[in-house]
Amino acid sequence: MxxxxxxxxxxxxxxxxxxxxxxxxxxxxxxxxxxxxxxxxxxxxxxxxxxxxxxxxxxxxxxxxxxxxxxxxxxxxxxxxxxxxxxxxxxxxxxxxxxxxxxxxxxxxxxxxxxxxxxxxxxxxxxxxxxFFEQYEVLPLKFVVLYGLTGVGKTEVLRELKKLGENVIDLEKAANNRGSVFGDIGLGTQPSQKSFESYIFKSIMNGKEDKPYFVECESKRIGRLIVPSSVYKGMQRGRKILIYASMESRINRILKDYAADLSESRKKELSQALLKLKNRLGSRKVQWLIDLVEKEKYEEVICYLLEKYYDPLYGYPSGPDSKYELCIKNENSKETAVVLRDYFNNIK
Missing domain, CATH: 3.40.250.10 (Rhodanese-like domain)
Known part of the structure; x- marks a missing residue:
């Protein structure tokens, strides 16, 4: 039939x-x-x-x-x-x-x-x-937005929340990009804008109505992809959670994400990405960082970039701050996810 x-x-x-x-x-x-x-x-x-x-x-x-x-x-x-x-x-x-x-x-x-x-x-x-995306100026969902400096483990926390059955919109996964000049290293090409929107749409439609949607704070543009306007405006009005962590754990997380593959092609990718920072850091400093990559002194490179580039760029607090509804030190992403789940379950 x-x-x-x-x-x-x-x-x-x-x-x-x-x-x-x-x-x-x-x-x-x-x-x-x-x-x-x-x-x-x-x-x-x-x-x-x-x-x-x-x-x-x-x-x-x-x-x-x-x-x-x-x-x-x-x-x-x-x-x-x-x-x-x-x-x-x-x-x-x-x-x-x-x-x-x-x-x-x-x-x-x-x-x-x-x-x-x-x-x-x-x-x-x-x-x-x-x-679906255009019928509202601001998408009427309950967003919980994770803020924090580079390397504090926001994406890890989102993935642990997903395992716990919480509503999660993982924009970096959808975009296949980590949202920085180093965002595409080791990830390959990005999907189409339509595919990106489909991932977000599916994440929302599969969500549980009685739960908020956890999402990481992102720019409206992730690589070459654009977050739908109604979603982005909804995120801007969401409840703000600060995730922070020690410098040591931040460096270790970034090492795991970017420097786990020590191949020559990965070194080349890292060096090419560093060249994009010439205007901000200066040619001499960028060349010094590229030399460190060649010598596989990744911890030194990461520490410098965090202190001199990323932290001043984003300006998030490195510890508790009263501007946020909840501040969590993330040394264990599974435990942090449980804290977030329990907190929002208890304040319904």
Whole structure:
């Protein structure tokens, strides 16, 4: 049985499985949370079909598309049918709920399996996400924002809170960037803006309504990605928690994050990042730091950057401060997460 469904009927509902039949490149750019990619056309196929469509017209493009997919239809239908047979209801979508998803759904239906086609496809999902972020000037969520100097372990605390079942929006994980000139070291490329927004959207929609959302204080821009305005404004109005730690533990955390890999390529990444600080630190000082990296004197580099660059830049207190609702010395992130969970559970 095939049926056309609207996004609101199936999004984040149990028992459904989203099947993205777009090309791998489209899928990688962004997709509906929880989807798997079973492409009707691969990237090269889609490029060929698009070229024929422009040069010869839609009929010739359809003929080429049928020729390209004919050899893989059996496996494709089999994969989708397996979800139906396991008790999940497949919801198939393409870019706008058109020919690709319709063709696949028709074939699966002919096999006698239950299958659904998403009306409007991926574009319907993007409209839904855009509306979600844009309908409010300030997103009406209870944000708890962790502030603190570089290396105090804010991200570690967020991850421990997540393990405890608390609502967490890990913006650095979503952006695949730590939010500084060294933010992309060892992490590779950032996702698309759409994928970044999807991660935030999913984190919010999967949250428990009776709990606040813990988030780390970030700039509106993380690498090349932008935090949605309504989310950012909500964070600015959130409850402020200060996390602080000893210089020794801060250095050790940064060593673990940035200098665990002592390969030549990692040294090169660190040196290139240091070059971006010439205007702030001066050419001689930057070259001195690069020389220290070459000698693997990472602790000295980190200590200097914390004292002379990061701490003055961000200006957060290094100890308790009355401007914050709660101040916690973080020498153990698991224990800090428990303190935060218990504190906010007790003041409902």
């Amino acid at each position: 095939k049926k056309i469904v609207d996004l609101e009927e199936v999004l984040f509902k149990k028992g459904f499985k989203f099947i993205d039949v777009r090309s791998p490149k489209e899928y990688k750019t962004d997709t509906i949370p929880g989807s798997i990619n079973i492409p009707l056309l691969d990237d090269m196929d889609r490029e060929q079909v698009g070229k024929v469509y422009k040069e010869k017209g839609p009929h010739e493009a359809k003929v080429l598309g049928l020729k390209l997919v004919s050899g893989r239809l059996f496996d494709l239908v089999n994969k989708i049918s397996s979800f139906s047979q396991s008790g999940l209801k497949p919801v198939v979508f393409c870019w706008r709920g058109g020919m690709r998803s319709h063709a696949v759904v028709t074939l699966v239906d002919l096999m006698g399996e239950e299958v659904y086609q998403l009306r409007g496809g991926y574009k319907a999902y993007r409209r839904y996400v855009n509306k």
